[in-house]
Amino acid sequence: NSGVISLLRPLLLDVVPTIQQTAALALGRLANYNYDLAEAVVKGDILPQLLCSLSEQNRFYKKAAAFVLRAVGKHSPQLAQALVECGALETLVICMEDFDPGVKETAAWALGYIARHNSELSQAVVDAGAVPLLVLCIQEPEIALKRIAASTLSDISKHSPELAQTVVDAGAIAHLAQMILNPDAKLKRQVLSALSQIAKHSVDLAELVVEAEIFPVVLTCLKDSDEYVKKNGATLIREIAKHSPELSQFIVNAGGVAAVIDCIGSCKGTVRLPGIMMLGYVAAHSENLSMAVIVSKGIPPLCACLLEEQEDHIKAAAAWALGQIGRHTPEHARAVAVTNVLVTLLSMYMDTRSSEDLQVKATLKNILQKCTYLPALEPLLHDAPLNIMKHIVGQFSKVLPHDGKARRLFVTSGGLKKIQEIKAEPGSLLQEYINTINNCYPEEIVR
Amino acid sequence: MAALVQLEARLRGLREEYFRRNRLVDEDRKIAYKAAVKIQSWFRGCRVRAYLRHLNKMVITIQKWWRGYLSRRYFRKMIETAYFIMKMNFYNEMAVRIQKRWRGYYSRKYIHNFYALKKYLQAISMNNEIVRYELQEYAEMNEKEKKKKDLEKEEREKKYQARKMHYLLSTEQIPGIYNSPFRKSPDPMELLLRQSKPLSYRRQEATSPFTYELYDWPTCKRPPAFPTGEPLPPIGRQKPQGPFRDIAEVLRQRYKRLEPTLRVAASINSPLEKAREDMKREGWRNRIHDNEFLPFSSYNKNKKYDPSIHRSGKYGQETYGIKHFREEQPNKWLAGKDFQTVSPSIVLFEKLGKTYSKAGQIV
Numbered sequence: 001n002s003g004v005i006s007l008l009r010p011l012l013l014d015v016v017p018t019i020q021q022t023a024a025l026a027l028g029r030l031a032n033y034n035y036d037l038a039e040a041v042v043k044g045d046i047l048p049q050l051l052c053s054l055s056e057q058n059r060f061y062k063k064a065a066a067f068v069l070r071a072v073g074k075h076s077p078q079l080a081q082a083l084v085e086c087g088a089l090e091t092l093v094i095c096m097e098d099f100d101p102g103v104k105e106t107a108a109w110a111l112g113y114i115a116r117h118n119s120e121l122s123q124a125v126v127d128a129g130a131v132p133l134l135v136l137c138i139q140e141p142e143i144a145l146k147r148i149a150a151s152t153l154s155d156i157s158k159h160s161p162e163l164a165q166t167v168v169d170a171g172a173i174a175h176l177a178q179m180i181l182n183p184d185a186k187l188k189r190q191v192l193s194a195l196s197q198i199a200k201h202s203v204d205l206a207e208l209v210v211e212a213e214i215f216p217v218v219l220t221c222l223k224d225s226d227e228y229v230k231k232n233g234a235t236l237i238r239e240i241a242k243h244s245p246e247l248s249q250f251i252v253n254a255g256g257v258a259a260v261i262d263c264i265g266s267c268k269g270t271v272r273l274p275g276i277m278m279l280g281y282v283a284a285h286s287e288n289l290s291m292a293v294i295v296s297k298g299i300p301p302l303c304a305c306l307l308e309e310q311e312d313h314i315k316a317a318a319a320w321a322l323g324q325i326g327r328h329t330p331e332h333a334r335a336v337a338v339t340n341v342l343v344t345l346l347s348m349y350m351d352t353r354s355s356e357d358l359q360v361k362a363t364l365k366n367i368l369q370k371c372t373y374l375p376a377l378e379p380l381l382h383d384a385p386l387n388i389m390k391h392i393v394g395q396f397s398k399v400l401p402h403d404g405k406a407r408r409l410f411v412t413s414g415g416l417k418k419i420q421e422i423k424a425e426p427g428s429l430l431q432e433y434i435n436t437i438n439n440c441y442p443e444e445i446v447r
Numbered sequence: 448m449a450a451l452v453q454l455e456a457r458l459r460g461l462r463e464e465y466f467r468r469n470r471l472v473d474e475d476r477k478i479a480y481k482a483a484v485k486i487q488s489w490f491r492g493c494r495v496r497a498y499l500r501h502l503n504k505m506v507i508t509i510q511k512w513w514r515g516y517l518s519r520r521y522f523r524k525m526i527e528t529a530y531f532i533m534k535m536n537f538y539n540e541m542a543v544r545i546q547k548r549w550r551g552y553y554s555r556k557y558i559h560n561f562y563a564l565k566k567y568l569q570a571i572s573m574n575n576e577i578v579r580y581e582l583q584e585y586a587e588m589n590e591k592e593k594k595k596k597d598l599e600k601e602e603r604e605k606k607y608q609a610r611k612m613h614y615l616l617s618t619e620q621i622p623g624i625y626n627s628p629f630r631k632s633p634d635p636m637e638l639l640l641r642q643s644k645p646l647s648y649r650r651q652e653a654t655s656p657f658t659y660e661l662y663d664w665p666t667c668k669r670p671p672a673f674p675t676g677e678p679l680p681p682i683g684r685q686k687p688q689g690p691f692r693d694i695a696e697v698l699r700q701r702y703k704r705l706e707p708t709l710r711v712a713a714s715i716n717s718p719l720e721k722a723r724e725d726m727k728r729e730g731w732r733n734r735i736h737d738n739e740f741l742p743f744s745s746y747n748k749n750k751k752y753d754p755s756i757h758r759s760g761k762y763g764q765e766t767y768g769i770k771h772f773r774e775e776q777p778n779k780w781l782a783g784k785d786f787q788t789v790s791p792s793i794v795l796f797e798k799l800g801k802t803y804s805k806a807g808q809i810v
Contacts (some may be wrong), residue, residue, distance in 0.1 A: 255574045259578055
């Protein structure tokens with residue numbers, strides 16, 4: 001604040017190159033620390049001077065200048081926009097054509113921070129011709145450079161399908177797919193994140209990613225010791241599975257479901273979330289896939305998630321996934337109900353929480369409408385509110401007229417008594433169900 | 448006249464008689480007429496009735512026959528349709544049976560093949576087992592490698608420490624730290640010290656600059672240096688047949704740098720004097736001024752300053768004495784030609800310094 005920036009500015013034009021570099025480095029560190037300082041750097045008109053003679057300078061100066069651009073660009077979209085208007089992108093592209101890997105790395109990092117904010121900035125980065133250079137950077141032997149280039153590609157392609165298509169057209173997928181085998185954990189994180197950002201936009205892009213033969217190699221990433229590699233791997237599989245039943249089928253055939261289920265079982269916290277959602281998407285497409293999920297022992301980890309996790313959105317996701325699994329046929333609903341998870345779901349529903357209700361309610365409704373497994377429905381009779389009770393009683397009224405043993409069980413377990421206690425409006429659906437049930441029994445018992 | 452009056456009286460009665468008689472006749476006639484009309488009408492009536500009856504009978508006959516014909520025709524048609532319907536029902540039933548079988552077969556085989564689904568799910572479970580098993584193996588392998596790497600690192604650390612602390616080794620007279628006389632056997636550290644080579648004071652070129660240290664190369668902290676370590680073995684040199692050692696080992700041993708012990712490195716003659724001389728030489732080398740204790744400045748007041756040859760020329764360096772050693776003044780020359788060689792040159796002297804043998808090599 002003490003006018004440091006205006007003092008540093010003339011040093012940038014000093015004759016001695018070391019002074020230039022050190023001044024640039026100082027500016028970079030200042031801008032890196034604080035948003036206001038970065039804004040002051042932009043307002044102090046330093047950027048044109050920084051960028052004017054960049055192409056003739058040596059690599060240390062280029063690195064320091066790219067560092068300044070990165071530090072300014074990371075804080076907000078407006079600052080990044082100011083950078084783009086100063087013509088920083090062309091300079092960064094020139095830096096990326098340099099031979100020194102450190103310069104390339106810093107330039108790629110700066111481009112990544114700029115492209116991260118919104119899609120217009122990403123488009124500007126792509127228009128400056130950065131994507132082919134980034135794909136070249138990925139092929140370099142230095143691991144830090146690969147990491148940064150992968151992260152930048154991920155930031156560019158996350159905004160819109162056209163940008164992702166541009167990245168794919170530059171031939172990035174093949175190289176990214178090769179790098180999944182690399183032992184470095186942080187590199188794997190970025191690569192998986194980049195592939196998942198590409199695959200998430202449309203079916204064609206997801207198919208392109210799958211054609212790069214990432215399965216079954218991606219499944220080894222789910223067993224990695226690094227948590228975020230597991231998370232990003234699960235995210236990638238989720239983004240591929242959600243588009244179409246054929247892709248989900250492919251993943252199931254490759255054994256992806258088992259790997260994801262093991263991954264869910266071994267992690268805790270937010271890391272589980274993409275895996276849970278992946279199971280939900282796979283089960284949602286068709287009943288065969290849902291049965292495949294059940295057969296792969298998918299339900300116990302989901303129930304465990306519901307019980308253990310504290311975070312609301314993870315519980316909601318687990319509930320949603322269970323709903324998708326159980327909603328197809330009575331077989332599926334039975335498989336879900338056998339684990340006694342319906343009681344948990346009901347207690348979650350009754351607990352007054354705001355945004356979760358929708359998921360849990362829809363889940364309960366879907367499962368209950370198909371559930372014919374009466375022992376699981378009985379505990380619910382006692383606590384359920386009216387709108388859920390309607391479905392439960394409906395199910396009873398469908399099963400009881402045909403099954404003698406179930407009728408006996410119903411009476412002995414006190415279910416019939418509970419039914420009598422329900423007060424329903426005459427003529428409503430609930431009343432009809434109650435009447436149907438009462439008609440199954442002789443009059444004396446009903447009394 | 449009387450007759451006339453009589454006639455007139457009779458006329459009057461004649462008229463009435465006439466009228467009466469006519470009237471009687473008339474009435475008789477009327478009655479007879481009415482009777483005749485009645486008889487005739489009755490008879491005509493009978494005749495017409497008989498005729499109508501006859502017509503009726505005819506009509507009934509005709510209608511009877513006609514209606515019978517119509518109904519029989521209708522009946523035949525009804526039978527035909529009933530037969531047709533029966534046939535169609537039969538066909539429908541048969542078609543239903545065929546379609547039932549076919550649809551059951553088709554849906555069980557192609558649309559929802561239960562056994563195929565069951566097999567598929569079994570295959571999925573098996574595949575899952577395989578995948579889980581392989582992933583488990585992979586994870587275990589990774590862990591093992593990590594552990595191995597950690598162990599190796601620890602080993603290397605220990606060995607390095609042992610090499611650095613080699614002086615703690617016990618000698619014949621004095622037991623070292625790790626070899627306490629109260630112990631039954633020496634500490635493992637002692638054994639390690641015994642095995643390790645002492646660390647030489649020369650700088651270790653252990654790490655080649657081209658290993659992928661993650662942060663050095665990209666951030667240009669160290670400029671790349673060419674590897675000056677051990678020489679590489681010659682390419683393609685086959686190991687000679689027989690009980691020979693590995694070539695790389697042999698070369699390493701042959702080209703190992705000489706690391707003489709202190710006794711060898713020190714000279715035979717008194718090392719003390721040599722050491723002193725070395726010290727003096729080093730001191731002279733490092734000194735900036737030779738005359739340490741300079742006298743006062745006025746001592747040198749009368750000394751004339753001898754400029755060095757670098758400065759004595761008019762425009763800096765004088766080339767005489769450095770570039771050329773002969774003074775030439777061409778304006779004093781009498782003739783424009785140089786000395787001529789009168790005697791022939793001697794071949795041997797021409798070849799001075801230009802032969803290829805090592806004897807004549809220019810130093």
